[in-house]
Amino acid sequence: MRSITIGESTFSCQPDETVLETLLRENIKVPNGCRQGLCQACQMRSLDNSPPVSAQVGLKDTLQKQNYFLACICHPEQDMTVALPNQQGASIEAGVIKKQLLTPDIVQLVLEYQSPFNFFAGQFVNLKRADGLTRSYSIANIPHHENILEFHIRRLPNGQFSSWVYDELEPGESVTISEAQGSCHYLPGRAEQPLMLVGTGSGLAPLYGIIADALAQDHSGPIHLYHGSRDLNGLYFVDEMRELAAEFDNFHYTPCLSGEDIESDHVRGRAHDIALSSTESLSGWRVFLCGHPEMVNQTKRMAFMKGASMGDIYADAFHVIQAEK
Amino acid sequence: MSESQEPTSNQTLYEKLGGEAAVNAAVDIFYRKVLADHRINRFFDNSDMEKQAAKQKAFLTMAFGGPNNYSGTDMRTAHARLVKMGLNASHFDAVMEHLGATLTELNVPAELIAQAAAIAESTRNDVLGK
Numbered sequence: 001m002r003s004i005t006i007g008e009s010t011f012s013c014q015p016d017e018t019v020l021e022t023l024l025r026e027n028i029k030v031p032n033g034c035r036q037g038l039c040q041a042c043q044m045r046s047l048d049n050s051p052p053v054s055a056q057v058g059l060k061d062t063l064q065k066q067n068y069f070l071a072c073i074c075h076p077e078q079d080m081t082v083a084l085p086n087q088q089g090a091s092i093e094a095g096v097i098k099k100q101l102l103t104p105d106i107v108q109l110v111l112e113y114q115s116p117f118n119f120f121a122g123q124f125v126n127l128k129r130a131d132g133l134t135r136s137y138s139i140a141n142i143p144h145h146e147n148i149l150e151f152h153i154r155r156l157p158n159g160q161f162s163s164w165v166y167d168e169l170e171p172g173e174s175v176t177i178s179e180a181q182g183s184c185h186y187l188p189g190r191a192e193q194p195l196m197l198v199g200t201g202s203g204l205a206p207l208y209g210i211i212a213d214a215l216a217q218d219h220s221g222p223i224h225l226y227h228g229s230r231d232l233n234g235l236y237f238v239d240e241m242r243e244l245a246a247e248f249d250n251f252h253y254t255p256c257l258s259g260e261d262i263e264s265d266h267v268r269g270r271a272h273d274i275a276l277s278s279t280e281s282l283s284g285w286r287v288f289l290c291g292h293p294e295m296v297n298q299t300k301r302m303a304f305m306k307g308a309s310m311g312d313i314y315a316d317a318f319h320v321i322q323a324e325k
Numbered sequence: 326m327s328e329s330q331e332p333t334s335n336q337t338l339y340e341k342l343g344g345e346a347a348v349n350a351a352v353d354i355f356y357r358k359v360l361a362d363h364r365i366n367r368f369f370d371n372s373d374m375e376k377q378a379a380k381q382k383a384f385l386t387m388a389f390g391g392p393n394n395y396s397g398t399d400m401r402t403a404h405a406r407l408v409k410m411g412l413n414a415s416h417f418d419a420v421m422e423h424l425g426a427t428l429t430e431l432n433v434p435a436e437l438i439a440q441a442a443a444i445a446e447s448t449r450n451d452v453l454g455k
Contacts, residue, residue: 034383034393034394034395035394036383036392036393036394038379038382038383038386038393039376039379039380039383040375040376040379057345058379058382060375300374301360301374304353304356304357304360304374305357305360305361309353310352310353310356310374310375310378313374
């Protein structure tokens, strides 16, 4: 008999019982629906061992890689420690080692951590201030031995957290970071697949990490990045991206400006419009979308209608938390 | 659609259609048709497209005669909100059209399309809350 651990409790999974049946029998609240592995309402994550492959059918490949599974079709093959998607794992402390303005509106924040920490480039973490104020930000770098995390934080009008980072947080101080979350990241395999990445403003942060990851893993297909902003203050890393395009033949960079009457040599128009009109069909493409929620949701739909498979669209919408009055 | 096996009379409709692989092949095509159809796409508008696609997959699995646990009551409950939004027989007909067109596009023989359509048709009253 296998045991299932969730939070502080451990239960026995009876023979023929699924993880969902065990947890419901023990009065653990688990959202569920069809109970046949289709609606994905009972999605959970295994924190120790890989779940049975048969319990991951239909899940996005990035979620499979993170050991997500469907509780209603999971007959455990070994003891499992599981968590619901909204259950937070352990947090760690990280110290600020660099803070630098990228544009008047966007600051680059680099943190260094000592405890073990795993992530995929493109995922996000919750940054927490000592008093508990918490916001999600995307990681802009790939994992490496230096144990650092880079963030691009846009200052929002009345943004409590972003203003604090801008005005007060200094190198030497520390913040708490949650475990890395999100399914918008690169996975190796299908190296010849064309990639389209569209981001607005600081949506470049996760895309920058994803591109670095893809190139580090020898992605051979064309990689097209469209970075958009209304004005020049939202476009950053232009030189870095152009250098990357000069270094890698398969990387193509198109900065786009959507605002009126701006003098620049960038492409005029909204990044997602320019991206979508650049190709007849997106059939067979892998698409990454990060930034403004409206742009992300609209483009997701348009990319799907243009032939991209639903499983090949990875999105991270940056929702703004309104300041409490 | 299964190339490895010759269809035999012992096979279920789901097996003849190609099982889960066939559902996976059909779901993007079907969902694209539904979203492109201005008669019905407002019922499928959902910012969470993955969840919506998972529901389409559940529907196709059922229509293909595959394993499913949906009862008539589930169908009624799940669609009650849409009936309030004005879901009626013409919308159901449109979905049936797209189901047929999807299977035709995947070169499914007409006889099997008719069987799948009959299963989908059997849910009409529950879906429409009649």
